[in-house]
Structure formats: C-alpha cells, structure tokens
Amino acid sequence: xxxxxxxxxxxxxxxxxxxxxIQPSDRQWFKRLQRPRWxxxxxxxxxxxxxxxxxxxxxxxxxxxRNPSTTSTWLxxxxxxxxxxAIIAYTPVMFRLQSLQAGTIIGGAGFIIGLILTxxxxxxxxxxxxxxxxxxxxxxxxxxxxxxxxxxxxxxx
Numbered sequence: 828x829x830x831x832x833x834x835x836x837x838x839x840x841x842x843x844x845x846x847x848x849i850q851p852s853d854r855q856w857f858k859r860l861q862r863p864r865w866x867x868x869x870x871x872x873x874x875x876x877x878x879x880x881x882x883x884x885x886x887x888x889x890x891x892x893r894n895p896s897t898t899s900t901w902l903x904x905x906x907x908x909x910x911x912x913a914i915i916a917y918t919p920v921m922f923r924l925q926s927l928q929a930g931t932i933i934g935g936a937g938f939i940i941g942l943i944l945t946x947x948x949x950x951x952x953x954x955x956x957x958x959x960x961x962x963x964x965x966x967x968x969x970x971x972x973x974x975x976x977x978x979x980x981x982x983x984x
Contacts, residue, residue: 831891832884838908839884845915853922860927861979866972879962883907886958890951903951906944910962913937917969927977928984934970941966 862869887907894900914937921930941962949956977984 831895832888835884835887835891839880839911842908842911842915843880845912846918848919849922853919853925856925856983857922860976860983863972863975863979872969875965879965880911882958882961883911886948886952886955889955889958890948893951893955900951903944903947906940906947910937910940910944913940914962921973925983927973927980930973931970931977934966934973938963938966938970 887904890903890907891900913933917930917933917937920933921927941959945956945959945963948959
C-alpha cells in the first residue's frame, strides 16, 4: 500500500522538477546581476529551501493524516500544491523573462498564498501551521532581496 507521505513527497518532487526548465543563457543572465552588499548568505540558500520544502511536506502529511480524503483536506492539499508551484515558478519564470520584477511579484504572491495556507491549516493542526513558519520567515527575505536587486540592475527590471 502506498503511504500518504510517499504521495506527498512524490508530488513535491515532480513539481520541483519544473525548476529545471532553465537554459544556460538564463543562468548567465542571473549570474551577471549585481547583488546587495549585505547578501553574504547566498551559498546557504539551497539549504534554506531544502529545509523549507521538508517542513512543508511534513506539514501536508500532518494535515492529511488528521482527516484523510475529506473535501476540506483535499482543498488544503490543493493550496499546498499551489504554494509549491508558486515557489518553484519563481526561478524559471524570472530567468526566462529576465525580469527581477517578475521574480518580486511571484515572491510576494507566494508569501500571500503561504500566509493563507498557514491560517487555513491552523485550525486543523498547530504543528502543521508551525512547520510553515520557516517559509513565512524566509519568503519576505528572498522577495526583498530580489526587489533590492531591481535598483542595482535597472536594465533587468
């Protein structure tokens, strides 16, 4: 029998594969952009996102296990999926459009979706909501960083 955590993890991995829709020229565009001087933690960003995705998957697992297969749980799972799609879309959309503004908009939208999801999950499980807090803390930092990069790279807004 397939366990719920396997399905949640599998879906998360399938969606995450969308981040690979990046061309080498897109990467070159991003690498040449100027960054704020205070951005000294760029090497840690993949680790931060790994922790955030693990927490998000764990949160979804807790919600699913509380009320499996109910309409309200399926709706929450849809919100988890929408949030992950928004998170994953940030890089390929911003890179493809070569637009920091697009990245800022997607980042802000992701935060709003994450906040809505956290508030919707809270009545189901405080732990599941708490596991979404790392995203809620990090998302504004990433969005702010992208916004700051717009002023340093006005040709790439």
